[in-house]
Amino acid sequence: MDTPALRKARGAFFTPPALARFIADWAIRTDLDTVLEPSCGDAAFLLPAIERLRSLGASPDLKDQLHGIEIHDASAQAALTQLSMHEAEGRIAVGDFFDQVPPKAKFDAVIGNPPYVRYQQFTGDARAKSLQAALAQGVRLTGLASSWAAFTIHASHFLNDGGRLGLVLPAELLTVNYAAQVRRFLLSRFAKVRLVLFEELVFPNVLEEVVLLLAEGTGGAPSFEVYQARNIADLERICADSWTGYAPSGDQKWTPALLPAAALEVYARLTEGSNFATLLDWGETYLGAVTGNNDFFALSRSDAARLKLKAGELLVISPPGSKHLRGMTFSQAAWEDLAKDSKRCFLFTPGAKPSAAALAYIATGEEAGVHHAYKCRVRSPWWRVPLVERPDLLFTYMNHDRPRLITNDAEAQFLNSLYGVKLKPAVRAIGRELLPVACLNSATLLGAEVVGRAYGGGMLKHEPKEADQLPVPSAATLEAVADDLRAIRPQLGQALRSTKPQRAIDLVDTIILERHLGLSPVEVAGLRGARDLLFQRRVTRSRSERVTD
Structure with a gap:
């Protein structure tokens, strides 16, 4: 049958x-x-x-x-x-x-x-x-x-x-x-x-x-x-x-x-012109450090104290994952709050001559078989995590709604649950300050859907090369609207903290897309609608996976 x-x-x-x-x-x-x-x-x-x-x-x-x-x-x-x-x-x-x-x-x-x-x-x-x-x-x-x-x-x-x-x-x-x-x-x-x-x-x-x-x-x-x-x-x-x-x-x-034809025409006009660039034009995007076992290498403040590790054997990191990155800046104060909340804000990084406490911790890792993990066993010594350059910006590459660019004011190292962006020297100052703000515009949000890919559960993922192609305002555009963006930062922060990102997007759209670039409200609404269309398509696909699995 x-x-x-x-x-x-x-x-x-x-x-x-x-x-x-x-x-x-x-x-x-x-x-x-x-x-x-x-x-x-x-x-x-x-x-x-x-x-x-x-x-x-x-x-x-x-x-x-x-x-x-x-x-x-x-x-x-x-x-x-x-x-x-x-x-x-x-x-x-x-x-x-x-x-x-x-x-x-x-x-x-x-x-x-x-x-x-x-x-x-x-x-x-x-x-x-x-x-x-x-x-x-x-x-x-x-x-x-x-x-x-x-x-x-x-x-x-x-x-x-x-x-x-x-x-x-x-x-x-x-x-x-x-x-x-x-x-x-x-x-x-x-x-x-x-x-x-x-x-x-x-x-x-x-x-x-x-x-x-x-x-x-x-x-x-x-x-x-x-x-x-x-x-x-x-x-x-x-x-x-x-x-x-x-x-x-x-x-x-x-x-x-x-995309609807009208929205596609506006999107192409924006992203192919000089007022927009790609993230690659701003700098290099790269994956965070790969430990091989975050449970072993990423430690909380209480873990470090209990293990009696020396300060020089610990490195400040953004904790594994990205849920804690909801605003536009990852500040030293925000990192300190996470550390007080027992988040894993330190990376175990002993030097060439580990302390007795570090050697003891390494021994516990070997007893647990941590050194047999692939990324650990292919490096020597297995407990030395290869570090990457500290980034100017952090990039959340796996998201339900949208990728986030966050200024790394904490100067923290980061793990492979995030990408880092190292900005070019000529645009580093304004990029660190305002690029995360400027990316809260409907053209960039639509671009994130266009260049990214839908994964299981409707998640939107960007590989590094896809993140490179994310359309973002150009340096010249950012310079032109800098004062206006600085003026609305408090309002943006409040909107993002209150889980009302559309209010923040509306403010940025008004400054960049309407006032500076001359788009009509109808054209901006078309970009938002196109982004919502692609968002709903991948969410619908995630429901399909749940029904057919």
Whole structure:
């Protein structure tokens, strides 16, 4: 018996008929077209293909034109039964799609809904075969790729030169790093690439967002086109001038295509002009010190006293984690409050000749096996943590709402739960003072969503290279608005402490975006709305993970 749990395990999610019909109508152009539905299930796409072919004048039985592949035998038999009920014949092969070799006479249309299995469950022989199939097309996928990625690449191999590929894919095609190879492949393989995006969820009882991929021809495309639909009913209104083109640069994510056109125009105008820069223009972003075992190396004041460690064997640090960094400045007073509250504000850093107390603590670490941890055992001595340069700014790279830049007035060292930013000498003074304030603007907050990535639970993460690309006001802009930003610092601090960040954002937007850069309130509201849209998308995805895990 084919249960929902079994269908989920193999990534089978049944497609709304209207979506299947739309793709079939788009992909099938003549009465002689041959059609393949890989992973065909119970023929969700072959059935509207029958209607489309017959409407174009095809012969009644369609035996040589309808083809399917299905790994689940009972579903393959159900597909044949469905075709028979529609007085049509077809060829359904039972087996793994990744084991299939394209026939000499390839297909005019390959249409379907690939199985969607997240990488955590997509393992073993199934993953190995999928990666090999992608590699055969010159695409090396990463270990984070979900099942649909290799499926999309392999499916294109079954098309003839003028063929059309119409697939229902997860919206992560646009936004995740591991899909960069798929995005690059689509633009190099096809002459035209179009995507239909939906504002509303379109699969019943499934919270995963989807896009429709419509790709055709060969020879490469310099850009892709997007149609923003509200829901399935909007598909009926697509016309020639409905599409908006986007030309990505290199492996740049396609996330901007998710934005409303008006907001994208304002965002591009700001971030591509001289009034904004990237965080990389301000300085270097780098990961904090990696201890190998924070529980051993990060100590509280009472720990240090109990162990009788010398002051020279302890280093002031920002405690592990980032929850304590809520304002714009990490001050000496704030650090002292954390130390009084028994937070782990010291790093164990004995010198070349550890004291007797330090040696005793090292011995307890060895008794506990701390020295066997990977980061410990590959360094000599294992208890000497490699330090990084003290940063001017701290950067919270894993967040629910937004990344935070915090001035490191405590001059503290930091661990790998944070990034540090070392500012260039020419901009160090004003950057330390005001860049964390200036980054509370809607363009930067939108940029954080665009350049970052969604992780489990809806968390927004920035790798160092992604943090480098965060759009922030330029040094010239900061100089121009410095006095105004200084004047509102007390209000910003109060808003952030009272968990009302939007009040702080409104104040900064008024100064930087409206007064200085001349944006209208409508344009600023558009940036905020676009940021909220991307925020809600990743939150929705986190709910999807909870429902489907």
